[in-house]
Amino acid sequence: MHKSIFTALPWFLLVFLLDGCRSTCNTCKRPPVAAFQNLPANADPRAVGEKIAQNFLARKHAVNKSVGYIIYPEVCTAFGGLRFADTIGDAALKEQLVRRYDDIFPTEGNALIPRDNHVDSHVFGVVPLEIYLVNGGQKYLDLGLGIADQQWVGSTNGLTRETRWWVDDMFMISALQIQAYRASKDPKYADRAANEMAAYLDKLQKPNGLFFHGPEIPYYWGRGNGWFAVGMAEVLSSLPPDHPQYARIMAGYKKMMAGLKTYQSPSGLWRQLIDDDQSWVETSSTGMFTYAMIVGVKHGWLDAAEYGDCARRGWIGLCGYINDDGNVREICVGTNQSKDRQFYLDRPRSVGDLHGQAPVLWCAWALLTP
Secondary structure (H helix, E strand, O other): OOOOHHHHOOHHHHHHHHHHHHHHOHHHOOOOOHHHOOOOHHHOHHHHHHHHHHHHHOOOOOEOOOOOOEOHHHHHHHHHHHHHHHHHOOHHHHHHHHHHHHOOOOOOOOOOOOOOOOHHHHHHHHHHHHHHHHHOOHHHHHHHHHHHHHOOOOOEOOEOOOOOOOOOHHHHHHHHHHHHHHHHOOHHHHHHHHHHHHHHHHHHEOOOOOEOOEOOEOOOEHHHHHHHHHHHHHHHHHOOOOOOOHHHHHHHHHHHHHHHHHHOOOOOOEEOEOOOOOOOEEHHHHHHHHHHHHHHHHHOOOOHHHHHHHHHHHHHHHHOOEOOOOOEOOEEOOOOOOOOHHHHHOOOEEOOOHHHHHHHHHHHHHHHOO
16 A cells, blocks of 8 residues: 655644645535524624624724834734625725825834733734735744744743743634735744644643633633633644644634533523623623634534534623623723732623624634635
8 A cells, every 4th residue: 555645744844735735725614504594583693794894994903002013902902804705705894905005005103003022012024924814024034033933032941031921822822823924834933823722721720721810810701711722722723633733722622612512592692701600791802712612613522412502602791791882892891910819700891892792703703704
């Protein structure tokens, strides 16, 4: 028996070839998930996504008031909007989203581009990389890869110097590096994302599958866990299954999804403190958990009947918190760490905060992606 020539190829070359196949092969599409069909009118993912995207485009750039550069909630919303516009084939919407950033790329020293070495700043690189992926343009690729490489300057033991063991990092770091891998096909970026995530899983994941807000903060804050859930979904979506860290990340992902399933409220939403029945339901975390489950069901990592129902209830529940103007309510504002439980319960609730707008776009995109 002759072995296939593919068995001799390194994983990064094999995935490059298969990725090209996927982009042109209609037979690679997965069958529809029953739980994601026949949604209520107010939960139609295309209509909801268009409403949230237009709401975003009507805003000025969200910037750090003290230094003037674009902040990560805008980055997350633009990332979702670009994916959504590309998936539904809306060229006009995509052009509007690209134009929102075109004037600032790649102008050296532009005050809107974050320059400090911090996870919340470097995640900005996902935007030029997503523009490159959906629209092309060397300047976008160069800018995005430059930011991804800057994140690894001075790395130690394979981990970025920005490693601080906060759950939020597992979107901020891994999303940028896996985006750089998608755009360049250079395996060093996949290795960075995977190794960083495996290290965080080993250090931070609890027996129930969830994560404290920080190593010394004994509360399962919703959005903090949401960042980790989305980060794992992003990495696993592009990481080759034979990568050395794939199994470790998949195990952590499935463990978290099982834990989240047990804490979903009757409304379909998750709570500000996930395991606290006295805590209020919160929409940004709900959007993130729902997104992670939609992606898992569509990729076949999760049982479609069991987790498809969870994701459906999460999405329908979430859509009930969107007003006619496309603003999501019951969004926890930006939150630092605290050892005081009441601090989390008393956090202000915002309407239209981009922390909550972005996950709705992610979910709409994921529901519409074959």
